[in-house]
Amino acid sequence: MGFIELHEITKSFANNTVVKNLSLSVEEGKFLSFLGGSGCGKTTTLRMIAGFETPTSGRILIEGKDVSRVPPARRNLGMVFQNYALFPNMTVRKNIAFGLKIAKVPAQEMHARVDEMLALIHMENYGDRYPHQLSGGQQQRVALARAIAVRPKALLLDEPLSALDAKIRVQLRDDIRNIQQELGITTIYVTHDQEEAMSISDQIAVMRNGGIEQVGTPFDIYNTPATSYVASFIGTLNLLEGYVVDAALGKVDLNGTTVRTVSDLRGFEGKKIRLTVRPEALSVARQDDAGSASDVNNITGTAERVKFLGSTVRFVMKFGETYMFMDRFNSSQLVLPKKGDSIRVSFAIDACRLLPEGDAIAMPGSGVSDEMIQ
Template sequence: MADEFLHIENLVKSFNGNTVVKSVNLAFNKGEFVTLLGPSGCGKTTILRMVAGFERPTSGTILVEGKDISPLPPNQRKIGMVFQAYALFPNMNVEDNVGFGLKIGRVPRDEARARVEEMLKLIGLSGYGKRFPFEMSGGQQQRVALARALAPKPKMLLLDEPLSALDAKIRVSLREEIRAIQRELGITTMFVTHDQEEALSISDRIVVLNAGHVEQFGTPFEIYNRPTTRFAATFVGTLNTLAAKVIDPATKSVSIDGQIAIIPSLSSAARSGDAISLTLRPEAISLANGHARDIVLDGTVSEVAFLGAVIRLKVNLGENALHLDTFNDQHSPPPRYDEKVKITFGGSDILVLGD
C-alpha cells in the first residue's frame, strides 16, 4: 500500500518460555489512529513496548516507512509516547518538561522556546509553563505529557492507556481532545486500551487482541456490527446468546424455549435436533408493541434498568435471558418487573460467529 506507515510482521514475544505475542501481523496507514484493544494480558502493551523499543521482539520485524527499527534503541526511534502514569519529570516545570526532548535533540534555544509555546497552545495550557506537575490536575498533567511527546516532532505517537488513571468525565473530554490534536497533526498513532467504548469512539481502526493473537482488525463499525470471532463479538459490546434447537434445516426453523422461529442465516450444514447458539446485540431487539419484525418471542421481564436516555431490560425466555435496549419515551413507561412481553428482532440481526 502506498501510504503504509507501520508494518509489523510475524511479531513474537516470549518471556521465560511463555509466549505473550503470537505471530502478530499488522499494517497501519500514515496518519491513522489505530487502537489495540483487549483484556489484561492479551499482549497489547507488549506490542506497543516493542514498537517503542522497550522490549526486544523474540522474532519478527517492525518496519517504519519501510525501515526495520528493531535494532534501534528507544532514544533513536523518533517516536513519541504518553504513559498511563503521566511520567512528567517532577523536578521540572511544564516548560522544561515539554522542552526536554528538544534540549536533548540540541534544538536551538529560541526555536525550542517557540516550539514549547506552540505545543502549550495546542493543548490549551498557554500560561501554565512555570507550573510544576504537582500543581496541576491529572487531566492537565496528561495533556502536558502529550505536548512533551509531540514537541520533538516524532514520526509516530504511542499512547499507553493514557486515560486509565483519570476520572470518567475527564476521560471523555481528554480522549476527544487527543483525537482532535492527532487529526490536526496527522500523526500516525497507536493507542492501547482495554476500554471498548474508548476504542470505538476515537479509532480509525481497532485491533482486537486475545491471548497474544489478533482476533480482528477493522473499523469500529466492522468490529461492532460484523465481528468475525466469538471473542471479538463478546468483548466489544454486549452480546446475547440464545440456546436453540434446529427443527427443520430446509425451512430454517428452530425452537427457542419451545417457540418456533425462522432463522435465514441458519447454516445449511445444520441437522434436525442440533443444539445451536444464536447471538444478537441488545439494540437489535425491541418490544413488539404492535410492530413485529421477522421473529417474535414471548418472555417475562426480569430486570428493568433506567439509564436515562436508554432503558435496559432483561427478558427471560425459559432458560434463556436476553438484554434489550429501548429508548426512553416520556409518554409510555417501561414494562414492569415480571410483566409478560413480546420481543421482536430481524433474522438478519443474528450474528453468525466462528470460534
C-alpha cells in the first residue's frame, strides 16, 4: 500500500475534463514528479491532493485514510507555490512560524524550530527581512522552510523553480532534493522541465491529457519509454521514416539504406514505419565495419552544422530529406566536420525503437522540420 494513493480520480470544470480516471501510488519517503506539458492536468492533480480542488469522482488516500473531502487545513501537507506566496506583511521568521503559531506550538519550541529551519535553508541571517527584500531564490527557500516547519506528512511543490533564473534553478533543485533526503519526507513535485524531473526524482509520472502515460524511475522512463509520447517528450529523438523490407529479419529500408532492428515487424510487410534513435546512440562509423558487423547499422549523411551544448557536441546531419542529431562528448581532440562533408554513422540494432504509425509524439527531436536546428 502506498503512502499517498489516488484511485480513479477525475476532475471536470464546467464541461472540461482536466484529469481523467487517474490512479497512482506513491511510497513513503519517495520523491515523485508529475511531468508534462501545459494543460496536462499535473497541477490540478497536485491541487486535489492538497485539497484546493475536490475530485469530481475518485478517492484520495493518505496513509490509508480517505481525505477526498477533508479541507486543506486538516490534511497536514506542506505546499510550495510557483510564485512563492510568502505573506508580504510578515518577516521571514514570522512566515516560517505561521503554521506553528496556528498549531499553537509553545513559543520556545516554535523559536527553536524556526532556527532549525533557517539553518536548513542556510538563511540564518535573514530572519528579520521582509519578503520583498529577498531574491526569488531566497523567497522560495523560505517558502520551502515554511511548508516543512509544521512537519507535514508530505511535501507538495507546484513548479517551484519555474519563476527563477537558470543558474539558481539548478542550485535550488539540488537543495530541495538534499532537504527531502535529509528529512525523508514523501514529496510530490510538479514540473514541465524534464531535465529537472530526471535530476531530482525517484519516480516520474509522465502526464498527458489528464492521464498518466508512464510511471517509472528516470532511468526507465528515459531508456525504456512505454509509449511514443514518453519517448519523444523525454530527451531528444531522431525520427526516421522507412519501409519494411523483411519483416522476419526486422529489416527496414531508410532512404535506400537497409538497416536492421530487433523489433517484431510481422504484419508490417511493405508498410511505412517510423524508427527512433537517441542522438547519443549514434557514433561515427569506423572504416573497417563496412556494414558487415551483425549488430550495428551504418548510414551515411551529410554534415549541416555543429551545436555546442557544453559537455556534449551535437552534430546536425542531413540524411536524405531528414535531419538527424548525433551527440558526442566534447573534447579538444574532436574533429569537426564542415558543412557538406559526408559522415558515416553507426548505431546498434537494438538502439532503434519502432514507432507505430499514428502514435502521438510530443515533440520530435529532429526529422520532421528543420525548425529545430536553427
